[in-house]
Amino acid sequence: MLRSCAARLRTLRVLRRQPGDARLPGSQPGSGKLRSFSFEDVTEKDQALPKPSWSKDLRLLFDKFMKKCEDGSWKRLPSYKTSYTTSTIQDIRAFFSGSIPLKEELMSQARLFTRSFEDGLGFEYVMFYNDDEKRVVCICQGGLYLQGPPGFLHGGALATLIDITLGTNAMVAGGPVMTANLDISFKRPVPLCSVVVINSQLDKVEGRKFFVSCNVRSVDEQTLHTEGTGLFIKLEPGKSLI
Numbered sequence: 058m059l060r061s062c063a064a065r066l067r068t069l070r071v072l073r074r075q076p077g078d079a080r081l082p083g084s085q086p087g088s089g090k091l092r093s094f095s096f097e098d099v100t101e102k103d104q105a106l107p108k109p110s111w112s113k114d115l116r117l118l119f120d121k122f123m124k125k126c127e128d129g130s131w132k133r134l135p136s137y138k139t140s141y142t143t144s145t146i147q148d149i150r151a152f153f154s155g156s157i158p159l160k161e162e163l164m165s166q167a168r169l170f171t172r173s174f175e176d177g178l179g180f181e182y183v184m185f186y187n188d189d190e191k192r193v194v195c196i197c198q199g200g201l202y203l204q205g206p207p208g209f210l211h212g213g214a215l216a217t218l219i220d221i222t223l224g225t226n227a228m229v230a231g232g233p234v235m236t237a238n239l240d241i242s243f244k245r246p247v248p249l250c251s252v253v254v255i256n257s258q259l260d261k262v263e264g265r266k267f268f269v270s271c272n273v274r275s276v277d278e279q280t281l282h283t284e285g286t287g288l289f290i291k292l293e294p295g296k297s298l299i
């Protein structure tokens with residue numbers, strides 16, 4: 058998630074060192090810049106692009122949103138499986154004041170939960186964001202290994218997708234955040250392998266608190282599967298997490 062998030066932030070120019078860019082303060086005392094929190098050396102494959110395992114519905118939706126990207130109002134967010142470089146891990150440790158409990162050799166093996174399945178069996182998703190409207194849309198397809206009730210998506214899997222969508226929305230607006238609260242109403246189950254659209258909206262910002270809401274609908278928009286709200290807290294550089 059960290060890498061994926063940072064890649065997203067980088068896409069949004071938050072982590073790029075350009076004059077006038079927003080910056081994540083603190084990891085390099087005095088400069089207000091992140092020393093090497095960039096991914097120029099990363100050659101990993103962007104996972105948020107069409108794959109053979111995608112259904113026709115997912116491809117059609119992807120094409121629809123890519124069209125919306127043409128005038129610049131929407132942007133696709135890339136996403137990776139995660140493998141941090143040593144310098145990146147050092148920067149993350151510095152940001153979190155050394156409070157990441159995992160040893161470096163394990164940290165380099167850690168993977169983003171939602172990108173850890175074989176193609177098509179777990180989470181297939183792409184997020185798009187609209188800065189003017191403070192919206193993030195996630196188009197997603199839950200695969201065969203995400204079953205809950207027979208033939209349907211596990212509620213926890215859907216909660217995960219909601220969490221990352223709302224969290225991304227908050228992060229796009231405010232930088233690194235963590236989930237403090239999630240409230241989800243499951244209204245209609247999601248058939249396994251079907252495609253749903255998570256439509257999220259940043260509702261309110263109060264200091265470090267980002268309030269985000271969403272609904273989850275079927276591709277034809279006829280079925281409201283789920284509604285959710287989340288509270289995300291912007292992390293303070295240097296403040297230990299534990």
Ligand SMILES: CCCCCCCCCCCCCCCC(=O)SCCNC(=O)CCNC(=O)[C@H](O)C(C)(C)COP(=O)(O)OP(=O)(O)OC[C@H]1O[C@@H](n2cnc3c(N)ncnc32)[C@H](O)[C@@H]1OP(=O)(O)O
Pocket residue numbers: 058059060062063081084091094148149152220221224225228233234235236237238264265266288290291292293296298
């Ligand atoms: C170098 C850069 C790296 C970049 C890289 C990206 C980083 C990261 C990416 C994550 C991307 C998103 C998606 C994550 C998805 C997960 O999975 S996150 C994991 C699950 N969440 C957790 O484990 C969080 C556990 N909780 C915590 O660690 C801490 O409670 C938190 C959330 C960091 C907040 O702690 P804190 O910073 O000490 O904040 P604190 O001062 O206690 O509270 C601040 C305010 O929020 C309120 N608040 C706090 N918690 C709650 C709550 N549960 N309910 C209501 N209000 C609350 C407080 O009352 C306070 O309000 P005010 O007094 O200001 O009005």
